[in-house]
Amino acid sequence: MxxxxxxxxxxxxxxxxxxxxxxxxxxxxxxxxxxxxxxxxxxxxxxxxxxAPAPGPSTSPAGSAAPTGANGGAAAAVDVVPVAVGVVGVDAKRALRFTQGSCDKGGATLELTTDGGRTWGPRSAPFDVLVRVRVRADGSAFAVGADKGGCAPAIKQTRAVDAQFGGVGSVSDAWYRDPRATDTVGLPSGKRGKPCGSADVIDLAVVDSGAQVLCGDGTLLSSRTGSSWRTVTTARGALAVAIDGSGRSYLVVPSVDGCKGLAVVDSGSPTKAAGCVVTDLGKVDPGSIALSVTPDRAWLRVGDEVHTSAADLTGWTTP
Incomplete structure (x- = not known):
């Protein structure tokens, strides 16, 4: 038992x-x-x-909501860095394009096309570092840049896009991206500002009524004077911005709905492609994209290639 x-x-x-x-x-x-x-x-x-659960709301340096992503929240297909090139449309046939260069090495270049982008002729760059070129309605133009060494921003003027730039002057009333600091822009008041906080300013677009800056987190900000900024939209992965004559702005973003390449989108509808440039995104160098929209022609630079479109931005071709 x-x-x-x-x-x-x-x-x-x-x-x-x-x-x-x-x-x-x-x-x-x-x-x-x-x-x-x-x-x-x-x-x-x-x-x-x-x-995974979506993160809670956060605040950008300018007070905007965290970007939801023009490409559905996916990681950017091209690294987002400050633009290092530029394109400036004049009319249907003429445009300028430039490379920025750097404060330590210089290397700025400037070229002009008079045949719609089929050929480009070199011009003498006005500075070692070139950060902005503006063509006025009367055909005159100015350039903002700096020379190696101190790399202090300065301005030069020309009477026409095919003429040489004249003597150097101080920048006191122009917008520009400061060549010495990627988070800083020059303001028309003569002061400097950091609209994106400590984040990089990826691109700057300017018209007579004010300017817009594209920040590294995809936030697009607008200001008349630079003393205060308002959020226009957010588009994660946005690479460049341009403003047309009516004040409407456009962004270049990678791979949105309906476009597997680079899409040009209206800032009011950043998830919908107005026009698509089919290109291998894996071969697009960061910082090599620039956009210009005029009443006669839109110009999109991707590396050494320049694509053009009618002002509706829908049919992009390579001249």
Missing amino acids: ARLTERAGLVALAAFLVVDVALVGLAVSSTRQPVARGGQTVGTPSGALST
Whole structure:
């Protein structure tokens, strides 16, 4: 009888241990959370992927909501860096294009086309570093840039786009991206500002009524004087901005709905392509994209190529 009692006790103890082990295993597995990577959750049962919870609202340096993404929240297909090139449309046939250069090495270049972008002729760059060129309605133009060494911003004027730039002057009433600091813009008041906070200013577009800056987080800001800024939109991955004669602005973004290449979108509808340039995004160098929109022609520079379109931005071609 004692042996039966002892055997029953052993069986009960074994059963208890099995249940205890099972409970411990359940507790451990319930605290093992999946690992989030790249906006997806990895490690859910059966290897399935599920969308990770969206982060809560955050505030950009300018007070705007965190960008939701022109490309549906996916990572940018081209690295977002400050533009290092420019294109400036004059009319249907003429445009200027330039490379910026740098304060330590110089290297700015300037070219002119008079045949709609089929050929480009070199011109003498007015500065070692060239950050802005503006063509006025009367055909005169000015350039903002700097020379190596101190790299202090300055301005030069010309009576026509095919004429040489004249003597240097101080910049006191022009917008420009400061060549010495990627987070700083020069203001028409003669002061400097940081509209994106500590983030980079990716691009700057200017018309007579004011300017817009594209920040590194995709926030597009607008201002008349630079003393205060308002949020226009957010478009994650945006690479360049331009303003047309009516004050409407456009962005260049990679891979939105209906476009697997570079899309030109209205800032009012940043997820819908107004026009698409089919190109291999893997071969697009960061900082090599610039946009200009005039009443006669739109110009999109991608590296050494320049694509053109009618003012409706829908049919982009390479001349």
